[in-house]
Amino acid sequence: MYDTRFYKGDYQERQRQANEDKCVAYVEHHFNSSASPSANYAVVITGANASQTSRNWGRWYAQAVAREFNIAVGGDQGILVGGYNGRGDYNLRFTNMPAILLEPLFASNPQHAEWIKSESGQSRLAQVLTDSIQRFFPNRGLIGLSVGHKYKTSSPNDRGAAIYGGGWEADYAEQVLTKAEAMLKAVAEPQLNRLVRVVQGDQLLWQWVVDEDAEINWDPVRGVLRIGQ
Numbered sequence: 001m002y003d004t005r006f007y008k009g010d011y012q013e014r015q016r017q018a019n020e021d022k023c024v025a026y027v028e029h030h031f032n033s034s035a036s037p038s039a040n041y042a043v044v045i046t047g048a049n050a051s052q053t054s055r056n057w058g059r060w061y062a063q064a065v066a067r068e069f070n071i072a073v074g075g076d077q078g079i080l081v082g083g084y085n086g087r088g089d090y091n092l093r094f095t096n097m098p099a100i101l102l103e104p105l106f107a108s109n110p111q112h113a114e115w116i117k118s119e120s121g122q123s124r125l126a127q128v129l130t131d132s133i134q135r136f137f138p139n140r141g142l143i144g145l146s147v148g149h150k151y152k153t154s155s156p157n158d159r160g161a162a163i164y165g166g167g168w169e170a171d172y173a174e175q176v177l178t179k180a181e182a183m184l185k186a187v188a189e190p191q192l193n194r195l196v197r198v199v200q201g202d203q204l205l206w207q208w209v210v211d212e213d214a215e216i217n218w219d220p221v222r223g224v225l226r227i228g229q
């Protein structure tokens with residue numbers, strides 16, 4: 001299992017504490033927002049000084065969210081190194097461990113807002129994040145969690161962007177991270193095997209270990225998933 005800790009206070013203070021605790025990875029959760037309600041992509045911000053692991057992890061996560069919800073990826077194959085004109089950089093650049101800032105869905109997009117506010121949508125986001133952590137940090141350790149905007153000492157009322165139809169970015173980001181925390185704590189052993197999973201909504205119906213080299217082909221007409229030749 002993984003250990004987790006939520007960090008609060010101003011962003012630099014959170015990062016300082018995560019360094020002191022020797023976190024193996026650090027995640028800050030946001031939702032994106034745009035004047036255009038049709039903006040429809042997943043993106044991850046890394047610090048300008050991000051390691052290759054941070055970049056690869058961020059791309060893996062953004063691309064997995066895009067496939068999960070059938071949306072586009074933003075940035076450079078899913079990541080914006082150094083943030084939006086520097087915005088986001090200071091949220092991560094002082095960490096000593098791989099660190100990413102998640103912008104998986106748009107608070108301003110009506111369809112995305114439905115996912116953000118639903119238990120099922122939150123669980124699906126939490127599962128993608130948990131999968132990404134298992135994939136990139138298989139040896140486990142302490143995962144640092146940070147809710148964007150909320151709990152800043154210098155700006156205690158900040159909750160980020162308004163969600164279409166009501167509510168605030170930071171409150172829903174916190175719900176996703178809380179679900180991810182429960183999933184991470186429930187991980188019994190490292191994910192060493194390649195898995196095929198069948199899911200419906202946020203429910204796992206079936207899973208099977210497959211050979212690392214197996215080719216997998218889905219025939220949507222016959223409804224057959226063929227593993228191997």
Ligand SMILES: [Zn+2]
Nearest residue numbers: 030031148160
């Ligand atoms: Zn934000």
